[in-house]
Amino acid sequence: MTDLHIVVCMKVVPKTEEVRVNPETRRLIRAGARSEINPPDMNALEMALGLKDRHGGRVSILSMGPPTFEPYLRVGLAMGADHVYLLSDPQFGGADTLATTYTLARGIQRMDGADLILCGEESSDGATGQVPPGLAEWLDLPQLTLVTDVTIDAVARRVCGRREIRGGYELLAAPMPAVVSARTACNEPRFMDYRIKRRAFEEGQVTVWRAEDLAADETMIGARGSPTIVSGLDEARVRERRREFLRGTPEEIAQDLLARLGLLD
Amino acid sequence: MVASRYTVEEQRQAIWVYLEQTSGELERISLELLSKGRQLADRAGWPLAGLICGHQVRPLAQQALAHGADEVWLADHLLLADFAVETFAQATFAALMQGRPSVFLVGGTPNGRDLAGRLAVRLRTGLNADCTNLRLDPRTGILTSEITGFGGGVLALLEMPNHRPQMATVRPGVFAPADADPGRTGRVIELPLDLSPEILRTGRVKRVVGRGVDLTQASVLVCGGRGVAGDFDMLERLARLLGGEVGATRPPADEGHVERERQVGQTGVVCRPKLAFACGISGASHFVVGIQEADTVVAINTDPEAPIFEFSDYCIVGDASRVVPALVRALQERRGTTHD
Numbered sequence: 001m002t003d004l005h006i007v008v009c010m011k012v013v014p015k016t017e018e019v020r021v022n023p024e025t026r027r028l029i030r031a032g033a034r035s036e037i038n039p040p041d042m043n044a045l046e047m048a049l050g051l052k053d054r055h056g057g058r059v060s061i062l063s064m065g066p067p068t069f070e071p072y073l074r075v076g077l078a079m080g081a082d083h084v085y086l087l088s089d090p091q092f093g094g095a096d097t098l099a100t101t102y103t104l105a106r107g108i109q110r111m112d113g114a115d116l117i118l119c120g121e122e123s124s125d126g127a128t129g130q131v132p133p134g135l136a137e138w139l140d141l142p143q144l145t146l147v148t149d150v151t152i153d154a155v156a157r158r159v160c161g162r163r164e165i166r167g168g169y170e171l172l173a174a175p176m177p178a179v180v181s182a183r184t185a186c187n188e189p190r191f192m193d194y195r196i197k198r199r200a201f202e203e204g205q206v207t208v209w210r211a212e213d214l215a216a217d218e219t220m221i222g223a224r225g226s227p228t229i230v231s232g233l234d235e236a237r238v239r240e241r242r243r244e245f246l247r248g249t250p251e252e253i254a255q256d257l258l259a260r261l262g263l264l265d
Numbered sequence: 266m267v268a269s270r271y272t273v274e275e276q277r278q279a280i281w282v283y284l285e286q287t288s289g290e291l292e293r294i295s296l297e298l299l300s301k302g303r304q305l306a307d308r309a310g311w312p313l314a315g316l317i318c319g320h321q322v323r324p325l326a327q328q329a330l331a332h333g334a335d336e337v338w339l340a341d342h343l344l345l346a347d348f349a350v351e352t353f354a355q356a357t358f359a360a361l362m363q364g365r366p367s368v369f370l371v372g373g374t375p376n377g378r379d380l381a382g383r384l385a386v387r388l389r390t391g392l393n394a395d396c397t398n399l400r401l402d403p404r405t406g407i408l409t410s411e412i413t414g415f416g417g418g419v420l421a422l423l424e425m426p427n428h429r430p431q432m433a434t435v436r437p438g439v440f441a442p443a444d445a446d447p448g449r450t451g452r453v454i455e456l457p458l459d460l461s462p463e464i465l466r467t468g469r470v471k472r473v474v475g476r477g478v479d480l481t482q483a484s485v486l487v488c489g490g491r492g493v494a495g496d497f498d499m500l501e502r503l504a505r506l507l508g509g510e511v512g513a514t515r516p517p518a519d520e521g522h523v524e525r526e527r528q529v530g531q532t533g534v535v536c537r538p539k540l541a542f543a544c545g546i547s548g549a550s551h552f553v554v555g556i557q558e559a560d561t562v563v564a565i566n567t568d569p570e571a572p573i574f575e576f577s578d579y580c581i582v583g584d585a586s587r588v589v590p591a592l593v594r595a596l597q598e599r600r601g602t603t604h605d
């Protein structure tokens with residue numbers, strides 16, 4: 001099955017460590033925060049490239065976001081992906097999960113579908129993990145979420161995933177096409193291939209689609225198509241702690257602490 | 266704007282919670298949601314209903330009533346004996362279209378998230394995932410969901426004024442379950458279901474389950490981070506002496522030093538122990554949210570500037586590989602034991 005087509009959904013997010021909160025206004029200070037590919041999406045990409053190594057075929061990266069995403073997504077090309085599809089239109093802005101999944105699903109339909117659609121477990125700025133099941137619903141496909149390992153049977157056109165559950169794991173199988181989300185940190189994403197890096201950045205295959213290219217229903221994209229509104233930002237309640245520092249040798253500290261905790265009675 | 270399957274005008278003023286069950290027992294998350302749902306319902310003067318999907322689950326209805334439900338909807342079918350997202354989504358969708366509740370809450374467990382993500386799209390409504398608190402305005406009937414944003418310092422308040430049901434997921438451990446009142450009674454409604462096996466596409470090939478750990482139940486939690494350099498045996502000894510469990514930040518779980526279910530925090534477990542130790546943990550808010558409900562927090566860190574000390578009652582600047590064994594020895598001496 002050399003015509004295997006895997007789509008990996010990837011997003012670019014501000015680096016979590018670099019996003020600060022203004023202590024007075026409690027607003028996010030994004031200025032100066034650098035961006036990166038959402039780390040779990042690198043695990044999804046590695047999963048896809050591993051399947052391509054074994055079965056051949058091609059890997060497409062799909063992303064909805066502003067044009068500034070493009071250079072980050074080219075890193076995926078330098079790792080071995082074949083094509084980037086960036087869904088970029090001011091009209092897509094302000095999308096919640098419903099509008100995001102609708103738009104990504106239109107993108108997949110526009111590229112004539114796929115055998116497998118891989119997502120990360122969650123996005124570090126959304127952290128909802130609701131895109132993979134939502135995408136599966138729009139496309140009417142089965143879903144295997146939170147899998148740590150995936151195999152495909154090219155002849156039977158089935159995908160099998162290992163999913164961690166409380167106290168163990170389960171193996172789930174579904175016919176392809178299917179949507180799969182990769183458990184964060186389930187693999188080591190490969191490095192860029194420096195032999196193809198320059199080509200990826202200079203002449204890599206990047207297609208940008210706007211709302212009209214997707215024949216998207218305008219009432220279903222971006223802020224307009226999003227049921228959810230942010231009604232406010234509030235201070236996170238932080239519980240007041242005593243913050244008492246204990247000093248001495250480890251033995252003295254141990255005695256002191258256990259006494260304060262009432263554990264020596 | 267895209268319209269939800271039923272509108273604000275067509276809704277019923279009711280709160281529904283999805284009651285997850287495994288082999289004929291309600292999961293703890295179900296009791297947590299019933300407890301929060303009861304609070305919201307009382308303030309709004311609305312009824313609280315629980316929805317149970319499964320096979321031969323009728324005996325669970327009484328437990329749901331005792332834990333606060335006014336009504337229990339049962340989707341009972343042979344094809345619901347085991348969780349599969351296709352059949353469970355279909356049954357839940359049918360129930361919601363019949364009951365048309367204003368609010369629908371689901372536990373943020375792996376299966377709950379699978380289900381909620383599909384349902385929100387099927388219902389063309391919004392879904393606020395991993396809420397840390399919920400409020401319902403009795404006057405407007407609008408649900409406000411609190412979500413911790415980046416770095417946890419910010420709470421975003423989310424609403425969906427024009428779409429129904431107002432859906433939200435809540436991770437296990439965020440709300441405390443309430444005590445049962447066995448005397449409570451209520452209505453039990455059996456939902457007629459028309460499910461056919463053809464809709465099932467995902468199949469389980471194999472399942473291996475051992476004894477799972479449930480950190481939400483631990484009264485003492487001894488957590489280790491990257492700073493303990495993989496030495497979880499020492500933390501295990503301390504935990505055992507205190508009758509507690511070992512927890513971890515994400516990096517040791519990623520590296521396989523502990524099972525994933527011991528990961529504490531935003532994408533792990535939210536715990537409410539009496540006492541929590543944070544050993545070799547810097548204090549990223551992703552982790553801190555997991556222990557912020559602890560009665561007492563003790564932190565051990567070599568770096569006096571580590572943010573974890575901001576969130577701790579007792580702060581120990583020191584090497585965990587020296588302080589933890591000292592604690593173990595002190596406890597052993599106290600108890601007159603010399604073995605582990």
Ligand SMILES: Cc1cc2nc3c(=O)[nH]c(=O)nc-3n(C[C@H](O)[C@H](O)[C@H](O)COP(=O)(O)OP(=O)(O)OC[C@H]3O[C@@H](n4cnc5c(N)ncnc54)[C@H](O)[C@@H]3O)c2cc1C
Nearest residue numbers: 490491492514515530531532533545546547551552567585
């Ligand atoms: C979307 C998202 C979700 C996340 N979810 C979670 C989550 O649920 N839970 C979670 O924990 N993290 C989560 N993280 C990761 C989180 O941001 C932090 O990276 C992580 O909590 C840091 O773990 P740590 O404190 O163990 O490691 P580090 O930040 O590396 O801190 C190690 C600490 O150990 C101290 N130390 C070193 N040696 C010693 C010694 N000998 N004795 C004592 N102290 C020592 C150091 O001073 C340092 O403070 C998430 C991240 C993202 C982006």
Ligand SMILES: Nc1ncnc2c1ncn2[C@@H]1O[C@H](COP(=O)(O)O)[C@@H](O)[C@H]1O
Nearest residue numbers: 009064119120122123126128129130131
């Ligand atoms: N804007 C986007 N473009 C492409 N993929 C996305 C986007 N948002 C989310 N995803 C995918 O969905 C996964 C889960 O994201 P979320 O549901 O936002 O937590 C991510 O890891 C990505 O694989």
